[in-house]
Amino acid sequence: MEQSKTQREQSVPDSKRRTGDGETPREQEPGKRDNVIVAEDLTAYYGSFKALDSISMNIERNKITALIGPSGCGKSTYLRCLNRMHEVIGGARMEGRLLLDGQNMVDKDVDPVQVRRRVGMVFQKPNPFPTMTIYDNVVAGLKLEKRRKKSELNDIVEHTLKQAALWDEVKNKLKDSGMSLSGGQQQRLCIARTLAVEPEVILMDEPASALDPMSTQKIEDAMEELKEQYTVVIVTHNMQQAARVSDYTGFFFIEEQGDPGRLWEFDDTQKIFSNPERKETEDYVTGRFG
Amino acid sequence: MSNVTQSNPRPAGNYRHRKLTNNIMTGLAYFCTLLALIPLAAIILETVIKGLPAWDAEFFTGLPSTYGSGGGIKNAVVGSAIILGIAVLMAIPTGVISGVYLAEYGDNRLGNGLRFVADVMTGAPSIVIGILGYAVFVVATGHSAGIFGSIALAILMVPVITRATEEIVRLVPGDLREASLALGIPRWKTIIRIVVPTAISGIVTGVILATARAAGETAPLLFTVGTSNYMNYNPFEGQMMTLPLAVYEQSSYRGEVLQTAWGGALLLLVVIVALNLIARLAFRSRGIR
Amino acid sequence: MSAISEFFKKFRRGNSGDAVFQLVALVFSLVMPVTILAIFIVLWQESEISRQEFGISFLWDKTWSNSDQVFGALTVIYGTLVTSAVAILLAGPVGVGIAAFLTEIASPRVNSVVGFFVEILAAVPSIVYGIWGFFVFAVFLRDWIVPPIQFLFGWIPVFQGNFTLSTIFTASLVLSVMILPTVAAISRDVLNAVPRDQREAMLALGSTRWEMFSMAVLPYARGGVLGAILLGVGRAMGETIALTYVLGNAQVLFTSFFQQGSSMAQAIASLFGASTSNVLRSSLLEIGLLLFVLTFLINVGARFLVTSMSNQPSRR
Numbered sequence: 001m002e003q004s005k006t007q008r009e010q011s012v013p014d015s016k017r018r019t020g021d022g023e024t025p026r027e028q029e030p031g032k033r034d035n036v037i038v039a040e041d042l043t044a045y046y047g048s049f050k051a052l053d054s055i056s057m058n059i060e061r062n063k064i065t066a067l068i069g070p071s072g073c074g075k076s077t078y079l080r081c082l083n084r085m086h087e088v089i090g091g092a093r094m095e096g097r098l099l100l101d102g103q104n105m106v107d108k109d110v111d112p113v114q115v116r117r118r119v120g121m122v123f124q125k126p127n128p129f130p131t132m133t134i135y136d137n138v139v140a141g142l143k144l145e146k147r148r149k150k151s152e153l154n155d156i157v158e159h160t161l162k163q164a165a166l167w168d169e170v171k172n173k174l175k176d177s178g179m180s181l182s183g184g185q186q187q188r189l190c191i192a193r194t195l196a197v198e199p200e201v202i203l204m205d206e207p208a209s210a211l212d213p214m215s216t217q218k219i220e221d222a223m224e225e226l227k228e229q230y231t232v233v234i235v236t237h238n239m240q241q242a243a244r245v246s247d248y249t250g251f252f253f254i255e256e257q258g259d260p261g262r263l264w265e266f267d268d269t270q271k272i273f274s275n276p277e278r279k280e281t282e283d284y285v286t287g288r289f290g
Numbered sequence: 291m292s293n294v295t296q297s298n299p300r301p302a303g304n305y306r307h308r309k310l311t312n313n314i315m316t317g318l319a320y321f322c323t324l325l326a327l328i329p330l331a332a333i334i335l336e337t338v339i340k341g342l343p344a345w346d347a348e349f350f351t352g353l354p355s356t357y358g359s360g361g362g363i364k365n366a367v368v369g370s371a372i373i374l375g376i377a378v379l380m381a382i383p384t385g386v387i388s389g390v391y392l393a394e395y396g397d398n399r400l401g402n403g404l405r406f407v408a409d410v411m412t413g414a415p416s417i418v419i420g421i422l423g424y425a426v427f428v429v430a431t432g433h434s435a436g437i438f439g440s441i442a443l444a445i446l447m448v449p450v451i452t453r454a455t456e457e458i459v460r461l462v463p464g465d466l467r468e469a470s471l472a473l474g475i476p477r478w479k480t481i482i483r484i485v486v487p488t489a490i491s492g493i494v495t496g497v498i499l500a501t502a503r504a505a506g507e508t509a510p511l512l513f514t515v516g517t518s519n520y521m522n523y524n525p526f527e528g529q530m531m532t533l534p535l536a537v538y539e540q541s542s543y544r545g546e547v548l549q550t551a552w553g554g555a556l557l558l559l560v561v562i563v564a565l566n567l568i569a570r571l572a573f574r575s576r577g578i579r
Numbered sequence: 580m581s582a583i584s585e586f587f588k589k590f591r592r593g594n595s596g597d598a599v600f601q602l603v604a605l606v607f608s609l610v611m612p613v614t615i616l617a618i619f620i621v622l623w624q625e626s627e628i629s630r631q632e633f634g635i636s637f638l639w640d641k642t643w644s645n646s647d648q649v650f651g652a653l654t655v656i657y658g659t660l661v662t663s664a665v666a667i668l669l670a671g672p673v674g675v676g677i678a679a680f681l682t683e684i685a686s687p688r689v690n691s692v693v694g695f696f697v698e699i700l701a702a703v704p705s706i707v708y709g710i711w712g713f714f715v716f717a718v719f720l721r722d723w724i725v726p727p728i729q730f731l732f733g734w735i736p737v738f739q740g741n742f743t744l745s746t747i748f749t750a751s752l753v754l755s756v757m758i759l760p761t762v763a764a765i766s767r768d769v770l771n772a773v774p775r776d777q778r779e780a781m782l783a784l785g786s787t788r789w790e791m792f793s794m795a796v797l798p799y800a801r802g803g804v805l806g807a808i809l810l811g812v813g814r815a816m817g818e819t820i821a822l823t824y825v826l827g828n829a830q831v832l833f834t835s836f837f838q839q840g841s842s843m844a845q846a847i848a849s850l851f852g853a854s855t856s857n858v859l860r861s862s863l864l865e866i867g868l869l870l871f872v873l874t875f876l877i878n879v880g881a882r883f884l885v886t887s888m889s890n891q892p893s894r895r
Contacts, residue, residue, distance in 0.1 A: 083783065085779060085782065085783060088778075088779065088782060090686070090687065111309075112782075113305075113308075113309075113785055113786065113787055114305070114785070115785075116782065116783055116784065116785040116786075117784075117785035118785075120783060120784070121779075121783040123776060123779065123780065123783075125776060127774075127776040127777060127779070127780040128780075129777065129780070129781075129794075129795060129798070129799075130799065131798040131799055131801075132798075140781070140784060140794065141784030141785060141786075143794075144308065144784065144785065144786055144790055145303050145304060145305075146303040146304055190780070193780075193784070194783070194784070197784055197785060308787055308790065309787065311787070311789055312787035312788055312789040312790070315789040315792075315793075316684060316788070316789065318676060319676050319677075319679050319680035319683075319684055320680060320684075321676070322672075322673045322674075322676030322677045322679075322680060323676070323677050323680045323681075323693060325673050326673065326677055326696070326697060326700060326759055326760070326763065327693075327696055329700070329756045330696055330699060330700045330703075332711075332715075332716075333703060333707065333708070333711050336711055336715045337707065337711065383607070384607050384610050387603070387604050387607040387608070388604070388607050388608040388610070388611065390604060391601075391604035391605055391607065391608045392608065394604075395601055395604070395605075403612075404608050404609075404611065404612065406879075406882070407611045407612045407615055408611055409878070409882050410615070410875060410878045410879060410882070411611055411614070411615060413810065413813050413814070413817070413874060413877075413878035413881075414618075414817070414871065414874060414875070414878075415816070415817025415818075415819065415844055415870060415871070415874055416817070416819065417817070417819045417844050417847055417848060417867070417870075418618055418622075418817075418867060418870065418871045419618075421618075421621070421622065421625075421847070421864065421867050422614070422617060422618050422621055425621040425624075425625055425864075426617065426621060445614055448610065448611060449611060452608075452611070476594060476596050476597055477594070477597045477600075478596045478597050478599075478600035478601075479596070481600070482600075502702055503702070505704075506702075506703075506704025506705065506706065506707070507704070507705075508704070508705060508706045508819075508820040509705075509819045509820055509844075509848055512848065512852070513851070534704060534706050534820075537706050537707075537710065538706055538820070541709075541710045541713075541714075541824075548710075548714065551710060552710070555706070555707050555710055555711075558704060558706070558707060559703065559704075559707055562702050562703070562704065563699060563702065566698060566699060566702050570695065570698070
């Protein structure tokens with residue numbers, strides 16, 4: 001298949017090589033790369049419409065992976081597959097394999113509730129809970145599991161808000177409504193909320209596209225720090241952002257309207273933006289088409 | 291398969307408890323839905339079982355017996371048709387035009403006030419409307435008449451039709467209006483010739499559902515039209531029998547066989563369900579409560 | 580008012596067609612407020628005799644004596660409140676449960692079918708509920724439900740008494756079925772209006788569907804759901820014909836579920852036609868005025884709650 005051929009041709013370390021065409025994947029060399037999510041021929045449908053075709057990708061632990069590509073190429077669909085939010089839409093389904101620490105998430109027996117605990121998501125439009133205070137918003141996910149002491153919750157609130165670069169702005173008004181914040185602040189609140197449940201992977205679907213440049217900057221700074229503890233996968237339209245922030249980049253593309261999205265190229269960010277293998281990738285990152 | 295070091299498994303803690311709660315609540319939701327469908331089935335079944343035997347030639351072509359229960363409902367069917375027919379003729383222009391006004395000119399304080407009034411009136415008890423009809427017409431003229439009942443029913447129907455019409459007309463795309471205005475067609479012609487016809491199926495749905503509701507109303511007719519054992523084709527003079535009131539009368543003989551009453555109830559149910567079906571299926575619009 | 584100046588502006592501009600049309604449409608729209616005004620005026624006038632005779636204490640007087648021609652509204656107000664309260668206690672949770680089922684669980688096809696049946700339940704006329712309630716349901720209660728209740732709980736005063744088919748118990752249950760579709764349908768609309776991203780935010784945190792519903796959807800929609808419940812109460816209070824069958828016609832302050840009672844609307848319907856006394860008629864119409872004001876206020880409150888839900892605090 002096209003996209004895996006690309007990866008095979010590159011001189012990349014073994015562990016990142018994928019084989020397509022239905023062959024069983026090669027065993028990763030132990031100790032080389034630590035992949036927390038591995039997609040193998042992942043295909044996604046909305047009803048009878050095929051939105052993604054055979055995506056194979058490794059998401060490496062503690063790195064930031066960016067997904068770029070023109071609109072409608074399935075980046076967000078793929079992202080939503082990673083925490084099984086894709087199936088929330090009626091009639092949507094996944095085929096193939098999507099391994100989270102060895103467990104295939106596509107399997108019906110795997111409970112999405114547990115998957116989403118470990119793979120969190122920040123949405124494009126900030127969506128704090130309007131009936132809750134800032135404090136309650138942050139701990140909303142925590143309240144689902146075991147009861148914790150107030151002091152423990154306080155610590156978590158402070159810690160995550162600091163990680164989201166929001167603490168200084170709200171530390172004196174934690175009891176205010178979540179809606180009293182600006183858009184950029186709300187988004188950082190949503191990030192803190194996601195961090196509070198300590199997922200392994202954080203998915204971000206164009207987190208800054210609805211925000212002003214200052215907020216965007218703050219969020220990008222936050223991402224850089226998050227890398228140490230978490231794995232981040234971010235969908236973005238902003239190529240400069242992808243180039244700045246990410247370690248690996250995946251380029252999604254469709255050739256014609258109605259085609260399913262495919263992973264056209266996947267590599268170190270540096271390589272994608274300076275010396276990509278494929279023409280379409282180059283055209284996109286140089287801005288020849290949007 | 292993967293080379294990843296197994297991450298520390300999350301403490302499952304109360305996971306099973308959460309799943310159990312989720313399943314119990316889901317089951318409860320199913321149960322509630324069942325709880326609604328059971329009485330519906332019971333009512334329909336009983337009405338059919340008890341009412342169908344009453345449906346014979348005498349039932350549809352005869353008049354109620356003057357002593358006790360039994361007999362036919364021909365006068366009731368005719369009366370209902372006449373009274374409802376007049377009510378619909380009164381309610382359609384009033385309701386549709388009001389709805390159009392609210393949709394086209396109603397984005398201001400006056401419009402909000404009128405909308406508020408319409409909403410409140412949809413919730414007004416029908417007996418109050420009956421009393422209004424009684425006090426204004428029956429007392430003033432000294433007698434009951436079919437047309438008073440029509441007016442009462444029309445008052446009940448107008449707010450429903452108004453709100454339905456407004457909703458549908460608002461859904462007509464602004465581009466349509468703008469294109470027409472850009473051609474130099476005056477606004478009022480645009481509304482009448484283009485906007486309303488586009489919305490017509492939704493409007494008809496609203497009218498049908500309002501009619502279905504009015505068809506079953508008893509209290510307003512009780513106060514304005516009364517009951518009758520005779521055939522009366524004249525809505526302007528004298529009492530007329532209507533279907534709901536036929537059932538009411540026939541079932542007041544509590545000890546006797548109530549076949550005619552159930553037969554009338556079944557007919558009422560059939561008509562109303564049929565109207566609802568037509569509205570829902572033929573016009574595929576949103577229902578109205 | 581600026582509307583009037585607008586009107587004349589249109590004339591001057593030569594858009595007389597538009598001006599006339601708008602005016603005519605407005606006149607038609609005024610039918611509704613005029614009607615409401617007429618209702619108030621008529622009820623106020625017709626209740627004059629009773630108001631003068633009994634004064635404000637009419638509201639809390641429990642007397643209802645034909646022989647002495649002394650009447651008080653307390654018994655019927657009491658009856659209305661109790662039956663409506665019990666009805667909503669049953670229909671409220673079940674109605675919201677149905678709405679939750681339709682919005683969160685049911686597939687589109689099931690949604691259509693169930694939604695249709697709920698609408699049919701709403702379309703059944705009051706009189707059919709009445710005769711079914713009395714001749715079928717009450718008999719069922721008397722034979723199958725009341726005996727075990729009285730066996731187990733008969734020592735509690737509210738469950739004592741001879742069940743004579745038309746009772747508070749029967750009436751409350753029939754009412755709850757009648758208002759169930761109202762609560763369910765409006766709650767469903769309200770729940771559907773909760774934005775999808777709220778649900779997704781909660782799910783993305785690893786919640787079960789019930790947790791998503793109870794922690795994200797219901798709090799967001801609580802105003803609207805309360806409005807739906809209030810509308811159910813309003814409907815219950817105005818219910819007339821069905822209650823003439825299943826409530827009995829006893830203007831008393833009942834103390835047991837298995838006694839007869841009377842409600843405002845039911846009393847008017849049952850007693851007005853046959854009454855020959857002007858005092859009685861006037862009292863009944865004063866009760867009608869009270870009923871109208873009560874349902875008016877409830878509907879206003881409900882409307883406010885339901886519409887305020889769509890005006891959630893806007894995001895900057």
